[in-house]
Amino acid sequence: MSNISPNDRFQRNITVWEKGELLGCGSFGSVYEGISGDGFFFAIKEVSLLDQESRGSESISQLEQEIGLLSGFEHENIVQYYGTEKDESNLYIFLELVTKGSLLSLYQRYNLKDSQVSSYTRQILHGLKYLHDKDVVHRDIKCANILVDASGSVKLADFGLAKVTKFNDVKSCKGTAFWMAPEVVNLKNQGYGPPADIWSLGCTVLEMLTRKVPYSPLEWMQALYRIGKGEPPTVPDSLSKDARDFILQCLQMHLWL
Structure with a gap:
C-alpha cells in the first residue's frame, strides 16, 4: 500500500x-x-x-x-x-489533484453568486489563517492561484512566492501587480506581513464578483502608481452591500501601515 x-x-x-x-x-x-x-x-x-x-x-x-x-x-x-x-x-x-481548476476559470464559466463567493472566501480565510499562524505570507493571492474541487472545497495553491516571515519583515516586491497591497508596492523600510494577503483577498473577491481583474482597464504600471498612493480599486455600486463592505474592509491600507 x-x-x-x-x-x-x-x-x-x-x-x-x-x-x-x-x-x-x-x-x-x-x-x-x-x-x-x-x-x-x-x-x-x-x-x-x-x-x-x-x-x-x-x-x-x-x-x-x-x-x-x-x-x-x-x-x-x-x-x-x-x-x-x-x-x-x-x-x-x-x-493533490483539484478537479475543477482555478477560481479564474470558474468565474469565466459561471456568474458566481454572493452565496458561492462567500463560501469560497470563508475557505480562503481559513487557509490564510493557517499560513499566517505559521508566519508564512502567500504574497500572490488571486483567483488564478486558488483551486476548487467538485465538492466546492477551495485550495490555496502556487506557493512559489510565499515567504516565511516575522510579521512586517518581508522586503521584496513580489506578487502580481493588480492584486498587490500598497505596502508591497511602496516597500518602505518596515516591510510588510500577513495583512498584504488580506488586501489581495479583497481584490480577489472583487475579481470573482465583477469577472474582471482589479484596476481594470488600467495598464499594470498605471495600476502600480495608484496602488502606491493607497488608492483601492473601484468597487462597483452594483455589488451587494455585504460584498462591498467586506471588500472595502480588506482594502484598508492605513490599518496595515
Whole structure:
C-alpha cells in the first residue's frame, strides 16, 4: 500500500506512477494528471532542468522554496504536497489533484453568486489563517492561484512566492501587480506581513464578483502608481452591500501601515 498514514488525505508515498493528460501550463512548466500504482489520481508539476538560463534557475529555486513550504503544510484549504521525483531532464512535483481548476476559470464559466463567493472566501480565510499562524505570507493571492474541487472545497495553491516571515519583515516586491497591497508596492523600510494577503483577498473577491481583474482597464504600471498612493480599486455600486463592505474592509491600507 502507498499510504503512509491513516489520514491519506494528507499523506501519500507515490513511487510507481504514470503521466496522463496535460492540465495546464505556466511560466515554471506544465501540470499533468497522474495515476499512481494503486490507482490514486494526483497532479504532476513538471519543470525542465535543462533550461540553464537565469530564468530557469530562478524558477527552480522558487520551486524548491515552494516544496520546502508545502511539505510542512497539512490543511484542507491548502493544496497537498505528495512528493518529488527527478530524472536527467525534469523535476516532478506531486500534488493533490483539484478537479475543477482555478477560481479564474470558474468565474469565466459561471456568474458566481454572493452565496458561492462567500463560501469560497470563508475557505480562503481559513487557509490564510493557517499560513499566517505559521508566519508564512502567500504574497500572490488571486483567483488564478486558488483551486476548487467538485465538492466546492477551495485550495490555496502556487506557493512559489510565499515567504516565511516575522510579521512586517518581508522586503521584496513580489506578487502580481493588480492584486498587490500598497505596502508591497511602496516597500518602505518596515516591510510588510500577513495583512498584504488580506488586501489581495479583497481584490480577489472583487475579481470573482465583477469577472474582471482589479484596476481594470488600467495598464499594470498605471495600476502600480495608484496602488502606491493607497488608492483601492473601484468597487462597483452594483455589488451587494455585504460584498462591498467586506471588500472595502480588506482594502484598508492605513490599518496595515
